[in-house]
Amino acid sequence: MEILDYFDSFYKIGKEAKQELKNIIIEKQYGKNAIVQDIGNTCRTLYFVKEGGARIFYYNKGNDITEHFAFKNEIIVRAESLFTGQTTTKGIETIEKTIMFTIDANALFRLYDDYHNIERLFRLIFENEFVNAIRRIESFQLKTATERYIELLNFTDWVQKIPLKHIASYLGITQVSLSRIRASLT
Amino acid sequence: MEILDYFDSFYKIGKEAKQELKNIIIEKQYGKNAIVQDIGNTCRTLYFVKEGGARIFYYNKGNDITEHFAFKNEIIVRAESLFTGQTTTKGIETIEKTIMFTIDANALFRLYDDYHNIERLFRLIFENEFVNAIRRIESFQLKTATERYIELLNFTDWVQKIPLKHIASYLGITQVSLSRIRASLT
DNA sequence: GTAATTATTTATCATTTGTTAAAGGAAACG
DNA sequence: CGTTTCCTTTAACAAATGATAAATAATTAC
Numbered sequence: 001m002e003i004l005d006y007f008d009s010f011y012k013i014g015k016e017a018k019q020e021l022k023n024i025i026i027e028k029q030y031g032k033n034a035i036v037q038d039i040g041n042t043c044r045t046l047y048f049v050k051e052g053g054a055r056i057f058y059y060n061k062g063n064d065i066t067e068h069f070a071f072k073n074e075i076i077v078r079a080e081s082l083f084t085g086q087t088t089t090k091g092i093e094t095i096e097k098t099i100m101f102t103i104d105a106n107a108l109f110r111l112y113d114d115y116h117n118i119e120r121l122f123r124l125i126f127e128n129e130f131v132n133a134i135r136r137i138e139s140f141q142l143k144t145a146t147e148r149y150i151e152l153l154n155f156t157d158w159v160q161k162i163p164l165k166h167i168a169s170y171l172g173i174t175q176v177s178l179s180r181i182r183a184s185l186t
Numbered sequence: 187m188e189i190l191d192y193f194d195s196f197y198k199i200g201k202e203a204k205q206e207l208k209n210i211i212i213e214k215q216y217g218k219n220a221i222v223q224d225i226g227n228t229c230r231t232l233y234f235v236k237e238g239g240a241r242i243f244y245y246n247k248g249n250d251i252t253e254h255f256a257f258k259n260e261i262i263v264r265a266e267s268l269f270t271g272q273t274t275t276k277g278i279e280t281i282e283k284t285i286m287f288t289i290d291a292n293a294l295f296r297l298y299d300d301y302h303n304i305e306r307l308f309r310l311i312f313e314n315e316f317v318n319a320i321r322r323i324e325s326f327q328l329k330t331a332t333e334r335y336i337e338l339l340n341f342t343d344w345v346q347k348i349p350l351k352h353i354a355s356y357l358g359i360t361q362v363s364l365s366r367i368r369a370s371l372t
Numbered sequence: 373g374t375a376a377t378t379a380t381t382t383a384t385c386a387t388t389t390g391t392t393a394a395a396g397g398a399a400a401c402g
Numbered sequence: 403c404g405t406t407t408c409c410t411t412t413a414a415c416a417a418a419t420g421a422t423a424a425a426t427a428a429t430t431a432c
Contacts, residue, residue, distance in 0.1 A: 133319035140326035141358040172327040
């Protein structure tokens with residue numbers, strides 16, 4: 001499982017812990033635009049993208065807002081629900097044909113108790129996500145929509161594959177505005 | 187130390203762990219507008235506000251930008267530097283006369299090794315910060331500057347005490363724009 | 373392959389925010 | 403107390419973004 005190599009890049013856990021972790025990882029396949037997790041309920045599953053891509057979305061005043069994108073080897077999880085226990089207002093949808101590694105949160109949290117190293121691994125994974133969130137806040141504080149779009153282009157190559165409206169809501173602007181920005185860049 | 191009650195509200199660690207943690211907490215006092223940590227170096231200290239308030243700031247094109255505010259019982263830490271080991275471009279400055287609990291990161295991380303519970307406590311504290319960051323991103327995605335300002339007013343009572351320019355940069359707008367927004371609200 | 377649907381662009385106008393400059397107020401300090 | 407400095411407001415204009423509608427373009431389904 002490649003995901004374990006990815007985990008190793010954060011923190012190497014022992015062989016036994018690795019096996020225990022392996023035991024609770026389930027691989028699942030999804031088609032394009034498939035709902036991996038619907039809005040509602042409490043988030044009890046962590047996902048890692050093996051192949052493909054997905055987004056976390058929610059609705060605001062009837063508009064579909066993309067909060068987060070995740071692609072190969074990235075984690076995708078509705079953290080505000082997982083960490084607070086609150087019912088989530090967000091869902092997870094694939095962007096293309098996608099294979100996910102899924103981990104049941106309860107099973108994982110039980111492993112935390114017995115394997116200090118597993119808890120540490122996930123601490124480090126989420127700290128990394130936290131840092132990404134801080135960088136995104138900075139981007140909103142400092143940059144114009146055009147600059148944020150260019151930043152996204154430089155950062156990743158999946159921008160091309162994603163419907164404009166998802167990228168627009170991710171950047172906090174309207175689809176029309178993003179289309180205009182793209183036109184101004186050529 | 188009240189800070190330990192605050193810690194308890196996240197997760198109760200054992201008596202021994204509590205004592206060990208206590209041993210590395212140092213209380214420090216600062217005047218108004220005092221530099222707690224200057225820009226540069228790698229962040230190796232965690233702060234918790236006992237009394238008063240502080241902000242994380244950085245410079246962008248010569249402008250002083252406030253990334254974060256922290257008041258009574260809140261953590262204040264330059265996470266991108268603490269978690270990545272990178273040199274920080276950010277500093278910490280008090281907003282008023284402030285008492286901080288400070289924790290040396292290296293000492294804390296050593297305690298992580300021996301006290302699983304201490305690591306868990308801080309995992310939970312930072313997960314909470316992560317959730318706050320996600321909420322802030324949502325705010326940028328969805329809300330106008332006016333709405334973000336009202337949100338801040340509703341959320342907290344320290345807005346009155348802070349120079350307008352700090353609040354403006356925190357909200358991602360100019361000081362002039364915030365002044366205009368405030369005028370429009372009366 | 374064609375029709376139907378969905379996605380993107382373009383255009384127009386309204387609103388918000390940025391920029392710059394100047395005036396007014398408040399706080400700090402001798 | 404008065405002066406200096408810093409903070410906040412106001413004004414005028416420019417630029418960016420939002421809202422709505424219509425025109426193309428691309429994709430999907432039959």
